[in-house]
Amino acid sequence: MTIGEFVERDAAVHPSALTPGYKTSILRSxxxxxxxxxxxxSEITGPVFxxxxxxxKDNDLILNFAKDGLPIGERLVIHxxxxxxxxxxxxxxxxxxxxxxxxxxxxxxxxxxLAPIDPNFGGCGRMLTDSxxxxxxxxxKPGPYPWANSTNxxxxxxxxxxxxxxxxxxxxxxxxxxxxxxxxERCPIVETIPTVEQVRSLIAQEDPANHIPFxxxxxxxxxxLRGRRATFFENTLxxxxx
Amino acid sequence: MVTRFPETPxxxxxxxxxxxxxxxxxxxxxxxNNFGNTLVSDDTxxxxxxxxxxxxxxxxxxxxxxxxxxxxxxxxxxxxxxLDPQDKAIDPSxxxxxxxxxxxxxxxxxxxxxxxxxxxxxxxxxxxPHICVALFARGINVGLHTRIYxxxxxxxNAADPVLGGIEWETRRRTLIAKRSDRxxxxxxxFDIRLQDTPDGGAETVFFxx
Numbered sequence: 379m380t381i382g383e384f385v386e387r388d389a390a391v392h393p394s395a396l397t398p399g400y401k402t403s404i405l406r407s408x409x410x411x412x413x414x415x416x417x418x419x420s421e422i423t424g425p426v427f428x429x430x431x432x433x434x435k436d437n438d439l440i441l442n443f444a445k446d447g448l449p450i451g452e453r454l455v456i457h458x459x460x461x462x463x464x465x466x467x468x469x470x471x472x473x474x475x476x477x478x479x480x481x482x483x484x485x486x487x488x489x490x491x492l493a494p495i496d497p498n499f500g501g502c503g504r505m506l507t508d509s510x511x512x513x514x515x516x517x518x519k520p521g522p523y524p525w526a527n528s529t530n531x532x533x534x535x536x537x538x539x540x541x542x543x544x545x546x547x548x549x550x551x552x553x554x555x556x557x558x559x560x561x562x563e564r565c566p567i568v569e570t571i572p573t574v575e576q577v578r579s580l581i582a583q584e585d586p587a588n589h590i591p592f593x594x595x596x597x598x599x600x601x602x603l604r605g606r607r608a609t610f611f612e613n614t615l616x617x618x619x620x
Numbered sequence: 621m622v623t624r625f626p627e628t629p630x631x632x633x634x635x636x637x638x639x640x641x642x643x644x645x646x647x648x649x650x651x652x653n654n655f656g657n658t659l660v661s662d663d664t665x666x667x668x669x670x671x672x673x674x675x676x677x678x679x680x681x682x683x684x685x686x687x688x689x690x691x692x693x694x695x696x697x698x699x700x701x702x703l704d705p706q707d708k709a710i711d712p713s714x715x716x717x718x719x720x721x722x723x724x725x726x727x728x729x730x731x732x733x734x735x736x737x738x739x740x741x742x743x744x745x746x747x748x749p750h751i752c753v754a755l756f757a758r759g760i761n762v763g764l765h766t767r768i769y770x771x772x773x774x775x776x777n778a779a780d781p782v783l784g785g786i787e788w789e790t791r792r793r794t795l796i797a798k799r800s801d802r803x804x805x806x807x808x809x810f811d812i813r814l815q816d817t818p819d820g821g822a823e824t825v826f827f828x829x
Contacts (some may be wrong), residue, residue, distance in 0.1 A: 387828060391626045393761035400632075402759030405678040406814050410791075412828035415782045419739050420752050420767075421829045423701035424691060425717030433652045443650055463624050476640025486636040487647040488685070488724070500650045502640045538633065538640055546691050547829045549754050551763055553631040567632060570761050576629045601628045 382606035383417040384547040385463060393570035400566045401527055417547060422606070424546040427472045429506055436504050439475075439517035443500030450496055451480025451518035453594035456554070456582060460511045460541065462605035467511030471543040471603075475515060476502040477536070482521035491524065516594065519556070527566055534561035534568070541603065548603045555581045556597065630763065633756035637687045638721050645721045657720035659690075659733040663713035666695030666734030669806045671751065671768060671797065674727045677759075678815035682727030686757040689719040690731055690768075692750070697737030706740055735770070735806075741781045748776035748783065755812065765827045768810045771796045786825055794824045 395407035435442040440449060460468040478484045478501065481493035485501050499518060507513045523533045537554045555562050562568055562581065571577045582599035589595045638646040644654060660668060671690070675683040693699050693716060698708035700716045714734070722729045739747045751768040769777050777783055777796065786792050797808035813821045 385624070388627060389828075392630050395761060395764075397761060400759070400761070403632075403761060404759075405681075406683065406757065406759030407761075408764070408823055408826050409678075409815050410823055410825075412826050413786055414828040415785050416742075417829065418741055418747060418782065419699060419704060419706070420691070420693075420747070420750070423699040423704050425715060426701060431653050436651060443648075461625070463627060465623075465625060474640050476636065484636045484639060485646065485648055486639050489636060500643070500648060502643050502650060504640075504651075538631075538637070540633075540641060546752055546754070549689070549763060549765075550628065550630060551633045551637075551756055552628055553634075570631070571629045576626065579626070579628055580631070602625045604627055605624075 382609045383422060384545060384604045385607055386414070387547075387604060390572060391576050393572070397566075397570040400570055403570070421547045422545045424544060424548065425542055427470070427506060427542065432504060432506065437513075437515040439477075439499070439501065439503045439515065442503060444498045447498050449479065449499035449518050451499075453516070454519050455514065455516050455588070455590065455594050455596040456537070456599055457512070457514035457585075457588070457596065458598050458600040460507045460513065460543070460601045460603060462603050464605040466605065467507075467509070468543050468548075468603055469507055469509045469511055471507045471511075471541055472504065473507060473513050474502070474504040474540040475517075476538045477517065477520040478523050480518050480521050482523035484523075493521070522561055531566065532561055534559045534565050539601070541601065543603050545606075550601075550603060552601075553580060554599050557581055557583050630761060632758060632761050633687060633763075635685050635758040637685070637756055641687055641719060642721050645724075655719055657718050657729075657731045659714065659716065659718045659731065661713050664734055665711050665714070667806065669733060669735050669808055671731040671733060671808050671810060673729055673797075673810040673812060675722060675729075675755065675757070675812045676814065676817050676821065678817065680817035680819055680821065682722070683757055683814070684722055684724050684727045686722040686729070686755060687719065688722070688729050688756075689717065689754045690733070691752040691754075692716050692733065693736040693739050695734055695737050697739045697749075699739070708737075738776060745781050746776070746779065748773050748780035750780070750782075753812075764814075765829050766812065766824055767795055767827070768797050768808070769795050770808060771798050791822065791825050794822050
């Protein structure tokens, strides 16, 4: 098997580090330009995870923290495919998700929002993509959430998502939003994304054909990670003996 | 032209990144098996080290909600990844990956690991021992990548192609961790500055990898 460098990241599809509308970024964004070395073995490899490391209910946020009953809120299934920039499935990727409960309250010692904790809802889950790059998890739809960016700022309903895939250079953390949410276009964190098309790519689409009757509604959310360049000829790829 | 689908855009990990990536630090227990900051077991080959540090914002204030992950080679300089083509020994007791949050009070992060060996680079060159770091936090829109090198590897650092690719020699220093021997352990201290700080601290070099 050959191993290729990753195609360089297209900065134009990502937020800049400094996005003053999202105030916290001002003091937490580097002032110098990023330095761009060629990929070495350190960037084209990455951690490998095994199914045995995960528990049976790790991808079921409805049940994985349920104590004396079910959590309150809208029952959802979220599913989709993880592919690279060339459309190839990314298998064995560790997908981790976290979110607020139905009222917009996080189970985190630093969250003081007055909406209550749900005793039967933890708010995190994880899974590995299968050989087709497919993932699926079940959860409660998170509520919007107020925050102190301005006195009356509200986050749209969202689920945080982290991906550890085939190479360190693909490492990605992002957020999934829900189709039709009017808060999306007023959110300073969403507004850090430079293009309308890229904002749209973070909005999970209602998937009615896959609703589960009298049980749960379904959303579809696909993720694209960086792809590897093909290695047709011997090259100067770092670490490959010639 | 061949279609290339745009990468999914990054978003900040936010202040509650621990819920998903370090739930015990968020304050609850949910998974049977938790990922953490200890990369070694009794069987791991190599010199035990503790990598510690803090993250500072542009005022010099601690970033106490940072989440860090590291990725490194084993003591022989081999990555635990099926595509590493180097003819070096795999250590079955070393994955080379870990994660932790900065402490909510002290702001200190800590990894218990081994000192990595050198990894090959192109043109017959060799990379100095280093640890790759990815940093996520509230206010950071796209995860920041940097590298930890070691101050007792002067010669190998001088020959390192990535360090050498940093045009400003004065900035290379920000990637060198300082060794100290304390409590019978080897510590390497690596502070990260997101911007220059008022006390004269220089902004850490970050990479677009």
